[in-house]
Amino acid sequence: xxxxxxxxxxxxxxxxxxxxxxxxxxxxxxxxxxxxxxxxxxxxxxxxxxxxxxxxxxxxxxxxxxxxxxxxxxxxxxxxxxxxxxxxxxxxxxxxxxxxxxxxxxxxxxxxxxxxxx
Amino acid sequence: xxxxxxxxxxxxxxxxxxxxxxxxxxxxxxxxxxxxxxxxxxxxxxxxxxxxxxxxxxxxxxxxxxxxxxxxxxxxxxxxxxxxxxxxxxxxxxxxxxxxxxxxxxxxxxxxxxxxxxxxxxxxxxxxxxxxxxxxxxxxxxxxxxxxxxxxxxxxxxxxxxxxxxxxxxxxxxxxxxxxxxxxxxxxxxxxxxxxxxxxxxxxxxxxxxxxxxxxxxx
Numbered sequence: 001x002x003x004x005x006x007x008x009x010x011x012x013x014x015x016x017x018x019x020x021x022x023x024x025x026x027x028x029x030x031x032x033x034x035x036x037x038x039x040x041x042x043x044x045x046x047x048x049x050x051x052x053x054x055x056x057x058x059x060x061x062x063x064x065x066x067x068x069x070x071x072x073x074x075x076x077x078x079x080x081x082x083x084x085x086x087x088x089x090x091x092x093x094x095x096x097x098x099x100x101x102x103x104x105x106x107x108x109x110x111x112x113x114x115x116x117x118x
Numbered sequence: 119x120x121x122x123x124x125x126x127x128x129x130x131x132x133x134x135x136x137x138x139x140x141x142x143x144x145x146x147x148x149x150x151x152x153x154x155x156x157x158x159x160x161x162x163x164x165x166x167x168x169x170x171x172x173x174x175x176x177x178x179x180x181x182x183x184x185x186x187x188x189x190x191x192x193x194x195x196x197x198x199x200x201x202x203x204x205x206x207x208x209x210x211x212x213x214x215x216x217x218x219x220x221x222x223x224x225x226x227x228x229x230x231x232x233x234x235x236x237x238x239x240x241x242x243x244x245x246x247x248x249x250x251x252x253x254x255x256x257x258x259x260x261x262x263x264x265x266x267x268x269x270x271x272x273x274x275x276x277x278x279x280x281x282x283x284x285x286x287x288x289x290x291x292x293x294x295x296x297x298x299x300x301x302x303x304x305x306x307x308x309x310x311x312x313x314x315x316x317x318x319x320x321x322x323x324x325x326x327x328x329x330x331x332x333x334x335x336x337x
Contacts, residue, residue: 031157048184049157053150057192076156079149 020091142197217262225255242301257287288320
């Protein structure tokens with residue numbers, strides 16, 4: 001199904017930001033968030049549900065998201081998540097950090113020492 | 119619901135029950151299971167729509183969940199906290215029992231003293247004045263009763279219970295002041311006026327609380 005996938009190690013520190021990015025675009029529930037992440041990555045990254053639910057619990061405890069039950073009657077209720085004001089701020093900050101870090105990482109990984117000397 | 123559907127529901131339930139077996143019950147565990155179940159059902163439905171049979175779809179869904187052990191550990195810790203909380207709540211129950219006992223005794227004391235002063239042929243005001251013990255007793259009794267955890271219901275939170283106590287106290291105080299005013303002034307309209315203020319306040323507060331009540335029943 002997936003041709004090339006991203007290594008889990010590379011993405012681990014960004015799980016929360018990825019979830020906040022989905023939620024800042026609208027309330028959603030577990031399986032839908034899972035699908036959106038898969039979609040957004042063009043089927044190249046699957047965030048395991050185990051990771052997802054652990055992250056929900058952490059984010060909710062920190063006050064970045066809140067949860068509420070939907071009122072579906074057919075086949076059980078869905079638990080929806082909504083981003084809070086604090087969550088949005090947290091997201092913005094993470095985006096800034098990422099913009100800052102990705103350029104430095106690029107040079108750290110590919111840059112030649114000679115280019116900066118002399 | 120078809121037979122296949124029911125069978126699948128049972129299979130999912132059995133899977134999560136087994137995964138979280140031995141984990142102490144808690145509200146969070148109950149909700150997490152419900153959340154995981156509905157999401158897994160939707161995933162299986164998607165897999166089936168892609169042409170998998172029930173058995174395959176279920177197996178794939180379980181695999182794609184990933185390693186749930188971290189969640190199981192989280193829930194286990196919560197379950198232990200709940201066990202610890204039940205000790206606290208039994209402590210709270212003793213406090214609430216104390217309020218109920220003191221409340222009832224105060225009210226009874228009021229009744230006895232009233233009877234005593236009545237037969238001592240005191241004035242009406244002096245007899246009725248002892249009703250203040252019943253007002254205080256009623257407040258404490260209400261608070262104690264509501265903060266009590268029973269087999270069917272969780273205890274009400276303390277602030278809310280105190281407000282209920284206040285509303286009952288206010289209603290009782292209204293009646294009390296009406297009787298006292300009646301005996302001291304001898305004019306019925308004055309006594310209605312003094313009843314009105316506290317009675318209305320108490321009823322207003324009571325209705326406000328009753329209408330914003332949340333369900334304390336245990337599952």
